[in-house]
Amino acid sequence: MTTVASSGNKGKGVRSDCFVSIEITQNGGIEIILESKVKLMFGKSILQITNEILAFFEIKNAKVTIEDTGALLFVIAARLEATIKQLIKTDKEFLLPFLSQNNYQTAKDQNRFSRLYLPGNSPSLMLNAGVHKPNGIILDLEDAVAPDKKFEASFLVRNALRNLDFYGAERMVRINQVPKGLDDLDFIVPHNVNLILVPKCESADQIHQVNNKIEKINKKYNLTGNIWLMPIVESALGVIKSFEIATAAPNVVAMAIGLEDYTADLGTRRTAEGIESLFARSQVVNACRAAGIQPIDSVFSDVMDMEGLKNNVLNSKALGFDGMGCIHPRQIVVIHENYAPAPAEIEKAKKIVIAFDEATAKGLGVVSLGTKMIDPPVVKRAQNTIDLALKTGKINQNWKEEQHVS
Amino acid sequence: MSANFVKNALGRLVPTEVNGVPQVPYMGVGKHKPTGRKYAPQIVSCSDFPDDGNKTVATLKDALIKSGLRDGNVISTHHHFRNGDLVAIQIFDIAKELGIKDLVWVPSASFECQAVLTKYLEDGTIHHIEGSMNGSLGRFTSQGKMKGTGILRSHGGRYQAIQDGEVVIDIAVIAAPTADAFGNATGDRGPAACGLLGFALADSQYANKVIVVTDNIVPFPCYPWQIQGNYVDHVVVVDKVGIPEKIVSGTTEVTKSPDRLLLAEWTAQFCDEAGIIKDGFSFQAGAGGTALSIGIYFAEILRERGMKSRWARGGSNKYLVKMLEEGLLDYILDGQTFDLDGVRSMRENEGHVNTSPFTSYNYHGKGNFASMVDVVILGATEVDVNFNANVVTHSDGVLLHGIGGWQNCIASKCTILPIPLFRDRMPVVRDEVTTICGPGELIDVIVTERGIAINPLRKDLIEKMKNSKLPIKTIEQLKQEAEAICGIPDKPKFTNKPVAVVKWVDGTIIDTVWEIDNT
Numbered sequence: 001m002t003t004v005a006s007s008g009n010k011g012k013g014v015r016s017d018c019f020v021s022i023e024i025t026q027n028g029g030i031e032i033i034l035e036s037k038v039k040l041m042f043g044k045s046i047l048q049i050t051n052e053i054l055a056f057f058e059i060k061n062a063k064v065t066i067e068d069t070g071a072l073l074f075v076i077a078a079r080l081e082a083t084i085k086q087l088i089k090t091d092k093e094f095l096l097p098f099l100s101q102n103n104y105q106t107a108k109d110q111n112r113f114s115r116l117y118l119p120g121n122s123p124s125l126m127l128n129a130g131v132h133k134p135n136g137i138i139l140d141l142e143d144a145v146a147p148d149k150k151f152e153a154s155f156l157v158r159n160a161l162r163n164l165d166f167y168g169a170e171r172m173v174r175i176n177q178v179p180k181g182l183d184d185l186d187f188i189v190p191h192n193v194n195l196i197l198v199p200k201c202e203s204a205d206q207i208h209q210v211n212n213k214i215e216k217i218n219k220k221y222n223l224t225g226n227i228w229l230m231p232i233v234e235s236a237l238g239v240i241k242s243f244e245i246a247t248a249a250p251n252v253v254a255m256a257i258g259l260e261d262y263t264a265d266l267g268t269r270r271t272a273e274g275i276e277s278l279f280a281r282s283q284v285v286n287a288c289r290a291a292g293i294q295p296i297d298s299v300f301s302d303v304m305d306m307e308g309l310k311n312n313v314l315n316s317k318a319l320g321f322d323g324m325g326c327i328h329p330r331q332i333v334v335i336h337e338n339y340a341p342a343p344a345e346i347e348k349a350k351k352i353v354i355a356f357d358e359a360t361a362k363g364l365g366v367v368s369l370g371t372k373m374i375d376p377p378v379v380k381r382a383q384n385t386i387d388l389a390l391k392t393g394k395i396n397q398n399w400k401e402e403q404h405v406s
Numbered sequence: 407m408s409a410n411f412v413k414n415a416l417g418r419l420v421p422t423e424v425n426g427v428p429q430v431p432y433m434g435v436g437k438h439k440p441t442g443r444k445y446a447p448q449i450v451s452c453s454d455f456p457d458d459g460n461k462t463v464a465t466l467k468d469a470l471i472k473s474g475l476r477d478g479n480v481i482s483t484h485h486h487f488r489n490g491d492l493v494a495i496q497i498f499d500i501a502k503e504l505g506i507k508d509l510v511w512v513p514s515a516s517f518e519c520q521a522v523l524t525k526y527l528e529d530g531t532i533h534h535i536e537g538s539m540n541g542s543l544g545r546f547t548s549q550g551k552m553k554g555t556g557i558l559r560s561h562g563g564r565y566q567a568i569q570d571g572e573v574v575i576d577i578a579v580i581a582a583p584t585a586d587a588f589g590n591a592t593g594d595r596g597p598a599a600c601g602l603l604g605f606a607l608a609d610s611q612y613a614n615k616v617i618v619v620t621d622n623i624v625p626f627p628c629y630p631w632q633i634q635g636n637y638v639d640h641v642v643v644v645d646k647v648g649i650p651e652k653i654v655s656g657t658t659e660v661t662k663s664p665d666r667l668l669l670a671e672w673t674a675q676f677c678d679e680a681g682i683i684k685d686g687f688s689f690q691a692g693a694g695g696t697a698l699s700i701g702i703y704f705a706e707i708l709r710e711r712g713m714k715s716r717w718a719r720g721g722s723n724k725y726l727v728k729m730l731e732e733g734l735l736d737y738i739l740d741g742q743t744f745d746l747d748g749v750r751s752m753r754e755n756e757g758h759v760n761t762s763p764f765t766s767y768n769y770h771g772k773g774n775f776a777s778m779v780d781v782v783i784l785g786a787t788e789v790d791v792n793f794n795a796n797v798v799t800h801s802d803g804v805l806l807h808g809i810g811g812w813q814n815c816i817a818s819k820c821t822i823l824p825i826p827l828f829r830d831r832m833p834v835v836r837d838e839v840t841t842i843c844g845p846g847e848l849i850d851v852i853v854t855e856r857g858i859a860i861n862p863l864r865k866d867l868i869e870k871m872k873n874s875k876l877p878i879k880t881i882e883q884l885k886q887e888a889e890a891i892c893g894i895p896d897k898p899k900f901t902n903k904p905v906a907v908v909k910w911v912d913g914t915i916i917d918t919v920w921e922i923d924n925t
Contacts, residue, residue, distance in 0.1 A: 040802045041895030070830020128665045131855045329664035
């Protein structure tokens with residue numbers, strides 16, 4: 001094995017990260033050179049964790065250089081471990097105590113309006129992600145991580161799952177494409193990941209492979225929590241196979257479409273109008289509804305264009321999608337606001353549900369509002385709107401009473 | 407250091423003497439009230455000045471020599487060009503050339519463009535700085551390299567110190583974008599237009615000698631004027647007086663950071679829920695991306711409800727100007743001009759009013775605009791569990807910023823500090839701040855991305871926010887949350903040598919900045 005390795009980011013604009021390089025030496029003990037913008041306040045703490053980790057992996061002679069830009073402990077630990085594991089062969093893992101507030105499960109049908117993508121190797125973007133209250137936070141091991149950074153990213157993502165506060169957001173990871181992505185599962189399944197995104201999915205078999213590996217890991221660690229899957233179809237074949245994928249396993253709770261890769265596969269490109277992807281999006285919505293899972297739309301890439309995002313969301317909702325990805329925290333509010341039922345929609349739904357209640361109370365088979373007859377599917381849709389309005393805090397639990405008072 | 411130290415009313419150790427001058431320790435808000443008469447400038451006679459009003463001299467060097475520049479003089483400059491100042495450095499280049507030593511530099515604020523002056527602090531041309539020591543100058547000071555002890559003052563404190571005779575300016579050099587030969591000067595026009603020259607007002611009135619430097623001389627009268635020529639001794643014409651584009655420094659651009667925008671949004675929501683935003687209310691948003699963004703949210707709320715704000719104080723910028731021109735705001739009471747839209751508006755809009763530290767901040771005035779503001783939004787480097795805040799040093803103990811108008815502004819009816827709970831790994835909400843610049847009793851609300859703390863003294867605000875959906879927490883909770891994420895930082899080590907003192911708005915010493923111990 002090689003005797004010199006490094007990991008982490010440094011250079012202009014890098015914050016809350018650290019770059020670690022280690023040279024294994026033959027003698028002379030441990031020598032640590034620390035450069036840190038918080039050296040005065042946290043120098044001792046950084047040296048302490050470094051010594052602890054070196055001892056944990058039984059490294060006795062090494063020259064360690066740390067260039068720290070204010071990284072939190074779990075980041076430093078991830079960088080050290082990723083570096084050490086390029087130098088020695090070991091099955092040991094250095095884990096900081098699991099943050100108790102991250103110990104929650106999510107429901108199969110919970111709201112998934114927004115899921116915020118975070119590059120899996122960029123600590124500074126992770127720290128405050130939860131305070132922006134996306135429905136889900138995705139630590140991305142796939143396209144947002146450069147190929148030569150994938151190894152170190154898996155340690156950072158593992159440690160983030162354990163020690164970064166997600167503030168109640170659904171804890172998601174996008175693994176690499178199967179089969180490579182199967183290796184990622186070792187880093188995430190034992191650490192209470194709620195949902196795994198399976199990218200570039202083209203068959204039910206890929207879902208089965210993921211589930212088999214999850215089951216193996218669950219057995220090994222005696223884990224019982226739910227892990228949901230959200231396959232992403234990103235190719236012509238994926239779109240054609242979407243129903244097969246959507247029904248591949250009971251833990252598939254949603255399916256997303258990735259339009260950048262899909263349009264490339266078609267030999268076309270994304271436009272603002274999205275006419276080139278209309279078939280694919282409709283197909284995915286249709287497959288999801290047929291399978292009883294949530295259809296999830298692609299991301300909107302212009303982070304400064306809030307008006308464009310809003311229109312995109314309204315179109316997406318009109319096509320039948322339940323949510324979409326986002327790549328910037330500022331997109332979250334716009335996404336939530338516009339997938340959630342609009343005030344006029346809610347008012348209409350309230351009237352229909354009340355009319356239905358009254359008709360039922362009177363034993364009438366036919367529901368009418370004013371002079372108009374209301375069909376059963378309309379009642380069902382109104383009830384769905386009310387459920388969603390309740391879930392998103394647009395109305396109170398006791399809205400019916402309030403309605404009667406007013 | 408021969409001076410003794412005492413504990414002031416906040417329990418901070420402060421020297422009883424600074425640069426040989428006896429000092430008063432901070433006594434509490436509004437407790438120190440000197441009596442007697444204010445300092446008065448020297449008597450001059452108009453017969454000593456040219457009847458034709460032509461006070462021009464060939465060069466700045468001539469003007470300084472004519473003004474009697476000598477060892478130990480107190481020299482003042484002003485920061486209306488912010489990072490585009492070209493005059494301050496020239497003064498000390500000339501002093502060096504003339505072999506003059508031990509000058510005291512009294513800038514209304516220093517900027518990074520003046521970092522080269524450390525060489526004159528090193529060689530003894532400048533003895534010490536009174537005003538602000540930013541960036542490199544601050545770091546230099548913290549290392550104990552300045553010959554004398556620095557004095558940090560707020561914009562209002564500068565006016566107070568001049569009126570108390572605490573600062574007696576020998577020569578004031580006022581960089582002016584436009585002036586006439588008599589010395590009438592203004593900042594709102596000319597190729598280097600920078601806006602308001604308000605920080606130079608006190609100097610023009612009280613300094614023994616006043617030099618106006620301009621690159622745009624116009625025939626008498628330079629009207630409207632901001633500085634009156636009747637105070638001016640000499641006028642110097644140069645090729646370039648300042649770089650107007652650089653008056654827009656980094657902190658005067660609205661933020662794009664999602665975290666800061668969240669702070670801005672919550673702050674605006676807080677103000678709304680607390681009933682502060684109403685028809686006719688007044689506000690001030692300081693420099694800094696977060697504060698500026700809050701103005702945008704205020705504007706949105708006003709527009710939506712068909713209301714308007716009566717007046718906004720503080721640094722004018724394109725966002726305030728937009729509100730003024732859209733009719734969402736009746737008056738901008740401009741204290742300094744943050745960008746070129748502000749400069750334009752100052753020329754064009756009747757509702758854009760020139761103010762000064764005298765109207766807004768002066769402790770020896772009969773009232774102040776600053777205390778009348780309904781809500782002021784400011785920043786801080788650190789806040790402690792008693793709501794005391796720091797704006798001059800960082801947690802590593804290094805002096806890096808000036809006070810600006812910050813201390814004066816916290817006199818407002820409601821002071822809100824939107825700040826991150828931690829920066830990288832440094833907690834911002836702490837047990838104890840490194841340096842106290844403002845007493846906790848004047849700081850009402852801390853808004854962080856992980857929760858909002860209301861000062862327990864503000865029972866009214868606590869009551870109003872009782873049912874708010876905003877994450878209201880105690881300051882203790884915030885501190886604990888920060889420490890849980892970052893760990894507990896070690897404190898910096900200091901020697902027992904004060905390198906600077908922080909003055910409160912009344913001239914007393916609120917805290918001491920100590921030399922960093924590098925051993």
